[in-house]
Amino acid sequence: MLSLHHAGLIDPPSLSPLHGDVTPGEVLAIVGPNGAGKTTLLTMLSGFRYSQLGPVTLDGWSLEAWTPAALAGRRALVAQFEPSGFDWRVRDLVVLGGDPGPEAVAEIMRQLELACLAERGVLSLSGGERQRVMVARALCQLAAARRDQNRDGGLLLLDEPTSALDIGQQQRMMRLLRRLAVERHMAVVCVLHDLNLAATYADRVWLMAAGKRVAHGAPSQVLEVERLALTYRVELQALDRAGAAPWLALKP
Numbered sequence: 001m002l003s004l005h006h007a008g009l010i011d012p013p014s015l016s017p018l019h020g021d022v023t024p025g026e027v028l029a030i031v032g033p034n035g036a037g038k039t040t041l042l043t044m045l046s047g048f049r050y051s052q053l054g055p056v057t058l059d060g061w062s063l064e065a066w067t068p069a070a071l072a073g074r075r076a077l078v079a080q081f082e083p084s085g086f087d088w089r090v091r092d093l094v095v096l097g098g099d100p101g102p103e104a105v106a107e108i109m110r111q112l113e114l115a116c117l118a119e120r121g122v123l124s125l126s127g128g129e130r131q132r133v134m135v136a137r138a139l140c141q142l143a144a145a146r147r148d149q150n151r152d153g154g155l156l157l158l159d160e161p162t163s164a165l166d167i168g169q170q171q172r173m174m175r176l177l178r179r180l181a182v183e184r185h186m187a188v189v190c191v192l193h194d195l196n197l198a199a200t201y202a203d204r205v206w207l208m209a210a211g212k213r214v215a216h217g218a219p220s221q222v223l224e225v226e227r228l229a230l231t232y233r234v235e236l237q238a239l240d241r242a243g244a245a246p247w248l249a250l251k252p
């Protein structure tokens with residue numbers, strides 16, 4: 001379990017103290033306007049940047065206490081902008097962070113519809129294809145560690161993993177993330193700009209604005225039209241869906 005104990009940052013960008021847990025088996029969506037601090041928060045949750053206030057702990061240990069190798073076996077980050085200098089073959093790139101073996105790699109490639117792209121150079125791929133490759137790489141990293149340590153779980157952090165995907169791929173990506181949480185007992189943290197994806201697939205939502213978490217809870221509690229209108233400075237209309245968070249649409 002990942003826990004924040006009044007964790008935050010002082011340096012610009014600053015993050016106001018946050019308290020809370022991210023638990024295995026759940027999908028947590030982090031939403032908020034541009035510049036709200038979502039990527040900064042994800043960087044702190046992943047241990048690439050340490051909290052300057054209270055600690056962030058993973059399974060009871062401060063992230064600072066983890067060695068890079070041990071941490072790489074427990075959490076994987078899919079960043080918003082991945083370096084793409086070298087024209088890796090897709091098959092080689094996906095196992096760069098860890099190789100879980102041919103069967104597991106083939107399964108991950110199948111899940112992300114990459115099998116037919118395995119021999120291609122990554123620079124020749126479309127934006128959406130490349131985005132799926134980076135998710136596959138993170139899944140291979142965690143699967144390799146799970147196999148070596150003979151356990152389930154892991155923390156998967158993704159920064160806007162659907163930003164380049166068509167709606168079909170968005171649905172398949174979000175369904176995959178849900179399955180990984182439920183069936184593999186992973187904790188999935190996902191920065192999303194699409195509030196309807198957050199409403200449909202997340203168990204909980206954190207709404208960020210100006211470096212602060214301004215609301216958190218179930219999607220139906222957090223994603224209220226009035227709150228979003230104020231936070232995003234947007235005019236929205238909500239279409240009711242029985243038992244679920246309303247479907248949000250821009251007013252013309």
Ligand SMILES: Nc1ncnc2c1ncn2[C@@H]1O[C@H](COP(=O)(O)OP(=O)(O)OP(=O)(O)O)[C@@H](O)[C@H]1O
Pocket residue numbers: 012013014032033034035036037038039040041
């Ligand atoms: N090194 C830095 N020095 C000063 N300000 C920074 C630095 N890095 C980021 N910022 C600022 O901190 C704020 C939060 O950035 P962050 O990338 O976390 O936002 P975000 O919510 O992920 O935004 P977006 O939705 O546009 O991706 C932004 O205003 C950004 O310009």
